[in-house]
Structures are given as C-alpha cells and as structure tokens.
Amino acid sequence: MAATPVRRGLLGRTYLKPLVIALVSSAGLLFALIGDGLWDYLSWLALGFPVAIGLWFWLRRAWPGRARAERP
Amino acid sequence: MTNKTLRQWSWVHKWSSLVCTLFLLLLCVTGLPLIFYHEIEHVLGNAVEAPEIEGPASSASLDAIVAKARAYFPDKHLQYLSWDEEEPELVYAGLGEQLDSAGDNNRFLALDARTGETLGEVPFQGTFMFYVYRLHVDIFAGLPGKLFLGFMGLLFVVAIVSGVVVYGPSMRKLDFGDVRHHRPRAVRWLDLHNLLGIVLAAWMIVVGGTGVINTWADLVFQYWRNNQLTEMLGAHKDNPRPKTPSSLEAAIKTARDKLPGMTPSFVAFPATAYSSSGHYTVFMHGETPLTSRLLQPVVIDAATGAFTDTREMPWYVMTLLVSQPLHFGDYGGMPLKILWAVLDVITIVVLVTGLYLWFRRRRPSAANRFADEAEIGRRYTGAPAE
Numbered sequence: 001m002a003a004t005p006v007r008r009g010l011l012g013r014t015y016l017k018p019l020v021i022a023l024v025s026s027a028g029l030l031f032a033l034i035g036d037g038l039w040d041y042l043s044w045l046a047l048g049f050p051v052a053i054g055l056w057f058w059l060r061r062a063w064p065g066r067a068r069a070e071r072p
Numbered sequence: 073m074t075n076k077t078l079r080q081w082s083w084v085h086k087w088s089s090l091v092c093t094l095f096l097l098l099l100c101v102t103g104l105p106l107i108f109y110h111e112i113e114h115v116l117g118n119a120v121e122a123p124e125i126e127g128p129a130s131s132a133s134l135d136a137i138v139a140k141a142r143a144y145f146p147d148k149h150l151q152y153l154s155w156d157e158e159e160p161e162l163v164y165a166g167l168g169e170q171l172d173s174a175g176d177n178n179r180f181l182a183l184d185a186r187t188g189e190t191l192g193e194v195p196f197q198g199t200f201m202f203y204v205y206r207l208h209v210d211i212f213a214g215l216p217g218k219l220f221l222g223f224m225g226l227l228f229v230v231a232i233v234s235g236v237v238v239y240g241p242s243m244r245k246l247d248f249g250d251v252r253h254h255r256p257r258a259v260r261w262l263d264l265h266n267l268l269g270i271v272l273a274a275w276m277i278v279v280g281g282t283g284v285i286n287t288w289a290d291l292v293f294q295y296w297r298n299n300q301l302t303e304m305l306g307a308h309k310d311n312p313r314p315k316t317p318s319s320l321e322a323a324i325k326t327a328r329d330k331l332p333g334m335t336p337s338f339v340a341f342p343a344t345a346y347s348s349s350g351h352y353t354v355f356m357h358g359e360t361p362l363t364s365r366l367l368q369p370v371v372i373d374a375a376t377g378a379f380t381d382t383r384e385m386p387w388y389v390m391t392l393l394v395s396q397p398l399h400f401g402d403y404g405g406m407p408l409k410i411l412w413a414v415l416d417v418i419t420i421v422v423l424v425t426g427l428y429l430w431f432r433r434r435r436p437s438a439a440n441r442f443a444d445e446a447e448i449g450r451r452y453t454g455a456p457a458e
Contacts, residue, residue, distance in 0.1 A: 014240045017248045022274035029278055032404030033362045033397065044407045047275070051414050054271040057249030058264060 025050045078241050085234035086430065092227040093427050099221070099283070100420045102208035107401055107412050109201060110158075118199055120182035120191045122161040132188030134163075134321040140190050141165035141181050148179060151345075153320070154338035157364065161185050164194065171343045174290075176214065215290055222287030228280045232273055239270050258432050265425040268418050275415050276422075282395035292392045293346060296385070301348060304371050304381040311350025311375065313343045318377035320352065326379050327354035327370035334358055337367055342374045350374055361403045365393050 028046025031039045073081075105112055113119045134153065142150055148167035155163060165181040168174075180194040196202050210217030243266060251263040269276075302309050324336055334356035340346035347353040352374050355367040367389075371380040385393065397403035401412030 014243045014248075018236075018239070018270045018273065021271055025272075025274040026278070029275070029398060032408055033394075035360055039361075040404045040408070043404045044411065047408070047411045047415075050271045050275065051411065051418070053249070054268050054418060057251060057267050061251070061253040 021050050021053060073241060078238065081234050081237045085231060085238050088227045088231040088234060089426055090430060092224040092231065093423055095221065095224040096228050097420065097423055098211075099208060099224075100416050100423065102204045104413055104416050105201065105204050106208055107409050107416070109205075113201060116200065118195050118201070120162070120194050122159065122184060122186075122191065125186055129161075129186055131185055134324060135319050136188040137163055137165075137183050137185075138320055140183060140188060141167065144181055144190050144193075145179060149173075150341055151175075151178070152338050152340055155185075155336055157335070162191070171341070172345055174214070174345070218287040218290070222284045225280050225284035225287065229277060229284065232269075232277050232280065235269050236273055239266055242266055258429065261425040262429055265422060265429060269422045269426075272415060272418055272422065276419055278398055279401075279415075282399035285392055285395040286399055289392055292388055296389050297346065297348075300383065300386055301353070301369070301371070304369075304383055305348050305351065306381075308350060308373065308380060309348060311348070311373070313349045314375040317342060317352075317374040318372075322377050323352045323372040323374075324354060326372055326377070327356060327382075330370055330379060330382055331356045331368060334368065347371075351380060361397070362394070365397055365403075366390065367393060 024046050028043045028049070030043075031046060032043035110119070137153070138150065141153075145167045148169065149171045150165060151168050151171060152166040153163055154166065161184065163183045163185045165183060166175070166178050167181065168178045177197070180196055182191045182194050183189065184191055206212050209221070211221065213220070242262075246263070249267055251267060252259050305311075320339065324339065327336060328334070335358075337355045337357040339355070340353045342351055343349045346355070346369075348371075350373065352372040354370045354372060356370060357364050357367055366385070368382060368384055370382040372378070373380050384390075401408055
C-alpha cells in the first residue's frame with residue numbers, strides 16, 4: 001500500500017495492470033469480429049474482464065471483513 | 073514527468089472533459105436503448121413480423137415488390153430496397169420525398185420476400201426510438217449536428233488519453249484498484265473515477281473513436297460517390313435516368329453471379345445518394361461477422377440491365393464500415409450487447425464522478441476543504457508529493 005520508490009519506473013508500477021486490461025479488452029473487441037461460436041465466447045470472456053475487475057475493486061467493501069481490514 | 077508537463081496534461085484533461093461531458097452523458101443515456109434497438113421495437117410493436125407460410129419457400133419477383141412499394145406511397149420516391157440477414161423472409165423499402173433527399177423524413181415499408189405482399193409500414197417518425205436515435209445521432213440538427221457531436225467525441229478521446237496520462241501521477245501512493253472507502257466522498261470518487269476510467273480506457277477509446285468516424289458517414293459516402301463511383305461508371309457517368317428502368321430482379325441476379333458467395337445488403341435506385349442517375353448500385357456483403365459489414369458495390373446499367381463494374385470499397389469507406397459494428401456492439405450476440413450496456417453504464421459513472429470532482433474542487437465547502445486540498449488538489453495538479 002505504501003509508496004514504492006519512483007525509481008522502479010512508472011510503467012511497471014502503475015501502468016502494467018492497466019496495459020494488460022487494455023490488451024485483453026481490445027482482443028475481446030476483435031474476437032467477435034473474426035467469427036461466430038467459439039470466437040463469440042472468447043469475446044464475451046475478454047470484454048467481461050474489465051467489467052469484472054472494475055466492479056470487483058469498486059464493490060469489494062461490501063464484504064464486511066475486508067472493509068474492516070482496510071480501515072487504518 | 074515534470075510538474076509543468078503534468079499541469080499541462082491536467083489542464084487538457086479538465087477542459088476536454090468539461091466541454092464534452094454533458095453531451096457524452098446524453099450520448100451514453102441515449103446509446104443505452106439503441107444497443108437494444110431491435111428488441112425494443114419488437115416489444116413496442118413497431119416491428120413487422122413475417123407471417124407463417126405453409127409449404128415450400130418460394131421467393132417473389134423483386135420487380136413485383138418494387139411495384140407494390142411504389143403503390144403504397146404513390147407520392148414518395150423509392151430510394152432503396154434492403155435485406156436483413158436475421159429476417160430472410162422480409163424485404164424493406166425506403167422511400168423519400170425526393171430521390172436524392174436525405175433520409176431524415178424517409179418512410180419504411182416491410183414486404184414479404186416470399187409472396188411479394190405488402191406487410192405494412194415500419195413506423196419510425198415520431199416513435200420513441202426515433203427521438204432517442206435523433207438525439208444520439210444529430211440532436212435534430214442534420215449534418216451540422218452530426219459533425220458537432222463528432223467534435224464532442226473527439227474531445228472525449230482527448231479526455232481519455234490525457235486521463236490515462238494523469239492517472240500515473242495520481243496513483244503515485246496507491247496500488248491498482250485502491251478505493252479509499254473510509255475517506256470523504258471527494259477522495260472516494262476520485263479513486264473510483266481513476267479505477268473505472270483506466271479499466272474502461274480501451275473500450276471507451278474504441279467506442280468513442282468509432283462514433284466520431286460514424287458522424288462522417290454522409291461525407292464519406294458522398295466523397296465515394298463523387299470519386300470512385302464516378303470512376304467505375306467511366307463513359308456512362310452522365311447517363312440519364314431511364315423512364316422505364318430495367319428489371320431489378322435481373323440486376324440482383326447479375327450482381328450475385330458477379331460476386332458468388334456474397335449476398336445483397338441493399339440496392340440503391342438510380343439518382344439516389346448511393347447511385348448515379350442511370351444505374352442501380354447493388355451493395356453486396358460477405359458471411360462472417362466482419363465481412364458481413366464490408367459492402368462491395370456492383371453497378372448495373374438501369375437502362376439496359378448490363379453489368380457496368382464492381383470494385384472493393386476504398387480504405388476510407390472500409391474504415392467507416394469496420395467502425396460501425398465496433399460502435400454499435402451488435403456483432404457478438406446478446407451477451408455482447410449486455411456487456412456493451414454494462415460498459416456504457418460504467419462510462420456514465422466515470423463521467424458523473426469526473427464532473428463531481430471538478431465541481432468540488434472549484435467550490436470546496438469548509439467541511440471538505442481539507443480533503444480536497446490534501447488529497448485531490450495536491451496530487452492532481454502535480455505539486456510535489458512529499
């Protein structure tokens with residue numbers, strides 16, 4: 001949680017996870033264009049990924065245990 | 073990044089967002105029902121259903137269908153016939169006040185492709201979805217409205233890119249996904265804005281960017297008509313509109329023979345926005361989710377019925393055609409539409425939290441001044457963190 005040294009580089013520290021999410025969602029956008037059937041399933045999975053990540057971090061305080069643990 | 077460049081990016085993010093936010097809210101809210109356009113029209117009873125027919129399927133002559141469509145609206149001009157892959161038993165006719173009038177006041181007719189019978193008008197003008205559509209596409213202002221919304225979309229793309237740039241410094245002391253739920257709302261919503269904004273960045277750029285491209289559709293097709301279509305017509309480009317046009321049924325058959333494996337998507341009658349004065353343009357499409365959007369025009373002489381030319385669309389039309397499904401989200405079944413809707417709603421959350429953060433930083437109340445200055449102002453405007 002505490003600040004990590006800036007020396008480690010902004011990309012790895014802050015932008016690595018967003019980059020992975022962006023790549024997965026872009027792949028999801030493309031998969032459904034390629035074909036039907038399996039490609040559609042892959043697309044739903046890949047585009048569901050950013051939704052799941054966003055909702056998970058947004059709503060995880062709903063778990064009472066976690067919310068307490070986060071308090072300082 | 074120096075403090076100065078960060079301040080500049082913050083300025084870009086603030087102003088590009090502020091100018092477009094209200095319009096983006098409008099686009100997100102109206103875009104939501106548009107994702108489910110077909111489903112809503114069915115529920116509202118505005119869709120025409122093909123009746124069940126006993127016996128082997130046959131198909132009616134398109135020339136008979138053309139005559140029926142003209143007879144239904146005798147004072148209108150038949151501009152297009154179109155087909156929908158999902159409803160092979162239907163043919164749609166689009167009729168305008170003039171042959172080359174813009175589609176704004178067009179009327180639509182559904183006909184039975186098997187019997188050639190008129191099934192009825194597909195209501196559009198004045199329906200709920202008509203207002204939603206016009207608010208989303210041109211705010212009732214025609215081409216200037218489209219271009220204006222396109223400019224708002226460009227600002228949205230600038231806001232996303234600059235938002236990604238200021239995300240890094242803003243997250244200096246936080247891990248990915250940290251939302252400080254126990255802090256004042258201004259801090260909580262800043263974290264939420266950062267989280268949802270960065271997670272949706274790729275999708276928002278694609279849907280925003282393809283939306284911008286779609287606002288240029290009229291201009292793109294106009295340019296294509298004046299350039300490539302004219303080239304394809306060669307010496308025939310100024311042929312007059314024939315008094316008794318050749319058989320459309322035969323023209324469609326010629327187009328199918330020229331491009332085996334492709335299916336007609338729509339045909340533009342002579343002297344309309346997608347054709348020359350003397351020719352039919354039959355737009356053919358392929359079979360995969362992508363190629364079904366990539367139209368290829370086949371030009372048929374409407375006086376003689378002779379094949380004139382066919383070419384692949386140039387890059388600028390291809391770009392437009394590829395950008396359409398990526399904006400509409402209609403290329404991966406119902407689950408993709410539902411995901412599109414969820415992503416749209418999360419985008420609204422990003423817009424609202426962003427607007428709130430600007431508002432709060434502008435007029436911090438005494439109770440929240442501490443949070444604003446300590447948490448948002450300093451980190452956000454790029455002052456030294458320690």
